[in-house]
Amino acid sequence: MRRRAVGDPMLTARPDLLTARLEQAIGAQHVTTDPAQMGGRLAEDRGLYRGEALALIRPGSTAEVAECVRICRAAGAAITPQGGNSGLVGGGVPQGGVILATDRLNRIRSVDALNSTMTVEAGCILQVVQEAAAQADRLFPMSLASEGSCQIGGNLATNAGGTAVLRYGNMREMVLGLEVVLPDGQVLSDLNGLRKNNTGYDLKHLFVGSEGTLGIITAAVLKLFPRPVTRATAMVGVKGPEQALTLYDRLRGQCADALSTFEYVDRLALQMALDHGPGCTDPMTEPHPAYALIELTSADAQSDPDQRLEGLLAAAFEADEIRDAVIGASEAQRDGLWRLRESLSEAQKPEGASIKHDVSVPVSRVADFLTRATAACHAHMPDLRVCPFGHFGDGNLHFNLSRPKAMKDADFLAEYPAFNRIVHDIVADMGGSISAEHGIGLVKRAELRRYKDPVALAVMERIKSALDPDGLMNPGKVL
Amino acid sequence: MRRRAVGDPMLTARPDLLTARLEQAIGAQHVTTDPAQMGGRLAEDRGLYRGEALALIRPGSTAEVAECVRICRAAGAAITPQGGNSGLVGGGVPQGGVILATDRLNRIRSVDALNSTMTVEAGCILQVVQEAAAQADRLFPMSLASEGSCQIGGNLATNAGGTAVLRYGNMREMVLGLEVVLPDGQVLSDLNGLRKNNTGYDLKHLFVGSEGTLGIITAAVLKLFPRPVTRATAMVGVKGPEQALTLYDRLRGQCADALSTFEYVDRLALQMALDHGPGCTDPMTEPHPAYALIELTSADAQSDPDQRLEGLLAAAFEADEIRDAVIGASEAQRDGLWRLRESLSEAQKPEGASIKHDVSVPVSRVADFLTRATAACHAHMPDLRVCPFGHFGDGNLHFNLSRPKAMKDADFLAEYPAFNRIVHDIVADMGGSISAEHGIGLVKRAELRRYKDPVALAVMERIKSALDPDGLMNPGKVL
Incomplete structure (x- = not known):
């Protein structure tokens, strides 16, 4: 790669001149150079990685974003x-x-x-978008833990996943058109709301999931969907991942897209939620090795999904495919089942350090993966607490490892690279992905180099060079 | 663009050497240089455009495709x-x-x-793929008129549409992984069967819809779906496009993805099918200005879609939104309704020359578009027969014009550019697309230059140059 090294702020010979120009472009009140004021913007959410910046700028329009990009480019300053x-x-x-x-x-x-579409700017909070869709009697289905603070632009740039992928797809599948400020400051205007449009290369898919390395998404046309008006929610106890897979196949085959959720929870993960999650109670009388959280939804007000789910689960029970099941009988009970699922991540924190993997494999291999990866991790550290959960129906698991009860956090975290190698090698062997929904960013760059097809990497590099020859857009990420 | 002009076979200083090398690589029996034997391969299906080639080559494996590309590249020979x-x-x-x-x-x-996936090579006939999916109790939903002869590689390269887009999306939405021979002869191997994979730029979307200008797709992992086991089919008579849109909104809102078909047929188009289509009969006792062909499907064997459709259409009738409706009471009757839709294109031929547009607009604008474009075309030629039909629920219409009964074909076809301008200007004004599902190819290159955002065109050119700097892949197409 012939890209300039741009990580060094000194490349900007006169940073004071740069910030003066930026202030002129968007107003001094929207340019901050004091690191104390930049605060959390210099680090990621958990504070694990911290960077530095000359300035934080907050343009107020697409035209201002474009002007800022041109100013930065002229100064050779990188943009994150x-x-x-x-x-x-x-x-x-x-x-x-x-x-x-x-x-x-x-x-x-x-x-x-x-048209079931909505044109929104990149800085709209996901939850605000969900609410605006609901006001128009439509559903915007993207849903994830940080929906109260994450922005549509970030959801697009990272191709967010979440809990609705099984039914509605990833963020990529929820967008029809984009407006993007390119690294040269030109604006790509393709805010089309079309279901079909075969007029050349579909450029939006380049920017979705590129993590800001090819340009800045400033607006998007999002797809909306009919609002489901009925839902049925069940928690099912199973012997283990193989039974969960059999149940998934049965439900997917008979319900198709009415099956909107099929999440997997290991008993150990559930136990942590029961121990630490506010308002979390075990819906069953005895423990089971693993659980599936299942939801059917329908836009048909006449439908009775509870009855349907009951029939399906009764058949599964008859066939000895499940051990027990609880169907939420009220909105409160349904919310209680979801609370268990939503508490899993947070509930692992009081148990000490954890090592996390956001991986995917073909759905047909999910049970194999869980069995094999669990055994391999235990072989490396017998007292380890393996507590996986995740989007089983998408083949996407958060394969999380909590430290042995008696081990110190630091000693455990020193094993991060070793566990990465064990888990990612198994994932690769099964044709899986080392980053299902979180992306590459800073953290997984070396792993990407290790596992991605070198030809694919070379094509990515050529595209990066073609669109951002100076390497100014979010340097040090992905590639 | 600094690409070499490669349309001229003389660029290959020694064509005999080139073919000798190709024969060595894949066997002489798979290399044809006689134009007579190349036959239909030199022209498109309807014979409107004819080209020339040094040779027709038929490699038998991905490795052979790669070797042929390297040989052609060394000789500076273009590949179509x-x-x-x-x-x-x-x-x-x-x-x-x-x-x-x-x-x-x-x-x-x-x-x-x-995993609901299938890995197939590019030359598999679409119908063979559909049948193989059915044998595995799954559905591969792509369906279009040429399914008995078109190949998956072509479906991918052109991002095929067809009659299942409303429910399942375009070809782009039906593929998870690709294997592609790049213009430099390297093989991009990304035959993953993953629903979630955020490891860098999603390269498959570059090749899907690129019409062979960026590389040669040699294999793909396709998504399969649960097979619908019940269906209900209706033909509905409406006052015109506005009523059709109201009905679409009602059905989509209440049925969501159970609504798998919503096709529009103008009375004039239907009349041609009734006059010329084998086995076509009018299902209703009196004519209506326009029709919608509607289908509900379900993977739930217990469901009764006939009853549901009947209830929905009765409510629409009560609300004065439709004029009449016929629900197919048997498989034969359902097939009879579909036969009407499938006969439309062929039935226009005996009526003399036609001028066709494959356009899309936001679904909310479909009725406006039909009204406005029909009026504008009649203003240009009062005796014109406007006979549109198409994928209303996708916003995609085949806005076809049959010549006035008394006009000569040649005189009518001389108006092709004028009608293109009238129709495409209206499409552009409504934020639509001048090629919804057929692509650009040779035929729409000039129109693409006219209507596409110049910044988008420039990005497309940069990508083309980055991947195919010598311009050897399908020259003269798209860009």
Whole structure:
């Protein structure tokens, strides 16, 4: 790669001149150079990685973003775009240059209920978008833990996943058109709301998931969906991952897209939620080795998904495919079952250090993966507490490892690379992915180099060079 | 663009040497240089555009494709990839160099029913893929008129649409992984079967819809779906496009993805099918200005979609949103309704020359578009017969114009550019696309330049140059 090294702020011969120009472009009140004021913007959410920046800039329009990019480019200053800064792989941690925050680009430009689309700016908070869709009697299905703070631009740049992928796909599948400020400051305007459009290369898919390395997404046309009006929710106890897979196959085959959730929870993970999660209680009378959280939804007000789910689970019980099941009989009970799922991540914290993997394999290999990876990790550390959970129906597991009860956090975390190698080698052997939904960012760059097809890496490099020859966009991330 | 002009076969200083090398690589029986034997491969299906080629080559494996690409590249010879050659925009018409036919790459490499995926080679006929999916109790939903001859590689390269887009999306949405021979002869191996994979730029989306200008797709992992086991089909008579749109909104809102078809047929188009289509009869007692063909499907064997559709249409009738409706009471009746839809294109031929547009607009604008474009075309030629039909629920119409009964074909066809301008200007004004599902190929290159955002065109050119700096892949197409 012939890209300039841009991590060094000294490349900007006169940083004072750069910030003066930026202040002129967007107003002094939207340019911050004091590291104390930049605060959390210099680090990722958990504080594991910290960077540095000349300035934090907050442009208020697409035109201002474009002007800032041109100014930075002229000065050779790198740009790290930031949405809600809630990513888990350090993709928003600056390496010099400026942080460009999109939070002032927060207008919902239009809602077209009849076309089931919505045109929003990058800085709109996900939850605000969900609510605006609901007001138009539509569903915007993207849903994830940080929805109260993450922004649509970040969701797009990282191709967010979450709990609705089984039914609605990843963020990539929820967008029809994009507006992007390119690394040369030009604006790519493709805010189309079309279901079909075969007029050349589909450029939006380049920017979605590129983690800000090819340009800055400033607005998007999102797809909306009919709102489900009925739902049925069940927690099912199973012998283990193989039974969960059999149940998944049965439900997916008979329900198709009515099956909107199929999440997996290991008993150890559930126990931590029961021990530490506020309001978490075991819905069953005896423990089971693993659980599936299942939901059916329908836009048909006449449908009775509870009855349907009951029939399906009764058949599964008859076939000896499940051990027990509880169907939420009220909205409160359904919320209680979901609370268990939503408490899993947080509930691992009081148990001490954990080592996490966000991996995917073909759905047909999920049970194999759980069995094999659990055994391999135990072989490396017998007292380890393996507590996986995740989006089973997508083949995506958060394969989390909590330290042995008696071990010190630091000693355990020293094994991070060793466990990465064990788990990622198994994932690769099964044709899986070392980053299912969190992306690459800073954290997984070396792992990407290790596991990705070198030809694919070379094509990625060629595209990066073609669009950002100076390497100014979010340097040090992905590639 | 600094790409070499490669349309001229003389660039290959020694064509005999080139073909000798190709014969050595894949066997003399798979290299044809006689134009008579190349036959239909030199032209598109309807014979409107004809090209020339040094040779037709038929490699039998990915390795052979790669070797052929390296040989052609060394000789500076262009490559035009061809699948079933059933495209409608001349994308497979060679402009010198060699035609690389994928028909020998016809293995179904594997079917993973539990993962709902299938790995197939580019030369597999679409219908063969559909049948193999059915054998595994799964659905591969892509369906279009040429399914008995078109190939998966061509479906991918053109991002095929067809009649299942409303429910399942375009070809782009049905693929998880690709294997591609790049213009430099390297093989990009990304045959992953993963629902979630955020490890860098999603390169498959670059190749899908690129019409062979960035590389040759040799294999793909396709997504399969649960097979619908019940269906209900209706033909509905409406006052016109506005009523059709109201009905669409009602059905989509209440049925969500159970609504798998919503096709629009103008009365004039239906009349041509009734006059010329074998076995076509009017299902209703009196004519209506326009029709919608509607289908509900379900994977739930217990469901009764006929009853549901009847209830929905009764409510629409009560609300004065439709004029009449016929629900197919048997498989034969359902097939009869579909036959009407499938006969539309062919039935226009006996009526003399037609001028066709494959356009899309936001679904909310479909009725406006039909009204406005019909009026504008009539203003240009009062006796014109406007006979549109198409994928209303996708916002995609085949806005076809049949010549006035008394006009000569040639006189009418001389108006092609004028009608293109009238229709495409309205499409552009509504934020639509001048090619919804057929692509650009040779035929729509000039129109693309006219209507596409220049910044988007420039990015496309940069990507083309980055991947195919010598411009050897399908020259003269798209860009």
